[in-house]
Amino acid sequence: MPRLRGRGGNIGQRxxxxxxxxxxxxxxxxxxxxxxxxxxxxxxxxxRTNGSQEQCNERRRANALRQRLARQRVTDTL
Structure with missing residues (x-):
């Protein structure tokens, strides 16, 4: 198989x-x-000091939801 040229050679994070x-x-x-x-x-x-308590709570809720969804995807695939 021929090698990829141009931008196609950088597959992934490299x-x-x-x-x-x-x-x-x-x-x-x-x-x-x-x-x-x-x-x-x-x-x-x-x-952290400049952010309000509401912003902190919203960020925590968003992170918890993201983690819950990620766990659900993993268990669904298993």
């Missing part, structure tokens, strides 16, 4: 952009990784 991101992550120093992790933690904390 796109050119994903490879560039992965390579840049691999080439970061430990200090850069620590600062990036700290920035992400701070962003998440700020988002």
């Amino acid at each position: 796109t050119r952009n994903s490879q560039l991101v992965q390579n840049s992550r691999l080439n970061r120093s430990a200090k850069d990784q620590l600062t990036d992790n700290e920035n992400l933690r701070n962003q998440a904390a700020i988002k």
Whole structure:
């Protein structure tokens, strides 16, 4: 079977952009990784504090529903 050419060669998650991101992550120093992790933690904390209790409850309900539906799909296929 001939090999796929062009965009067809990137089946799945191995796109050119994903490879560039992965390579840049691999080439970061430990200090850069620590600062990036700290920035992400701070962003998440700020988002949590700025959100209202209603938004938090709605997000929890949506996550619970998503999990319930996923479990139901798995049991249906079995």
